[in-house]
Amino acid sequence: MKSKIVATNKKAYHDYFIIDTCEAGIVLRGSEVKSIREGNINLKDSYITIHKFVVKMNGVHISRYSHSGYTDHDPYRERRLLLSKKETTQLSRKVAEKGFTLIPVKLYFKGSWAKVEIALAKGKKTYDKRESIKKKDLKRDIERELRRR
Numbered sequence: 001m002k003s004k005i006v007a008t009n010k011k012a013y014h015d016y017f018i019i020d021t022c023e024a025g026i027v028l029r030g031s032e033v034k035s036i037r038e039g040n041i042n043l044k045d046s047y048i049t050i051h052k053f054v055v056k057m058n059g060v061h062i063s064r065y066s067h068s069g070y071t072d073h074d075p076y077r078e079r080r081l082l083l084s085k086k087e088t089t090q091l092s093r094k095v096a097e098k099g100f101t102l103i104p105v106k107l108y109f110k111g112s113w114a115k116v117e118i119a120l121a122k123g124k125k126t127y128d129k130r131e132s133i134k135k136k137d138l139k140r141d142i143e144r145e146l147r148r149r
Helices: 010-015 030-038 085-096 126-148
Strands: 003-008 016-026 047-051 054-058 079-082 100-110 113-123
Touching: 003 030, 010 016, 010 100, 010 113, 010 126, 016 085, 016 100, 030 100, 047 085, 085 100, 085 113
Parallel strands: none
Antiparallel strands: 003 100, 016 079, 016 113, 047 054, 047 100, 054 079, 100 113
């Protein structure tokens, strides 16, 4: 089945160490799906919470659909994620450990279904961010030299 990536959370790779990922479905309204298909979504400052085996995605901005009428969705509402109970308990145990959090990394369509890739992540310190930037710059310089030869 072909998947079309609609949005990625690039800031997540800068701010967090990604440890593990999994896929989840999203409960959306019709106008939200149409707006996502137009590409009007932002995952930048979003996070995921688990409370009593209910997994919710917060902070995701889905703009209002351009051709909708007066019955429209709230751009910042909580959206429920569809995971099995086994996956939910595993994730909640890992998040209970100190320093771990759940963040959405990618949103894509798999067939006609909207899916989100969830990442179990640990926050980076400032010096870790600087170190990863140095590594990336060094790698880019090496690639540039190899292309030149």
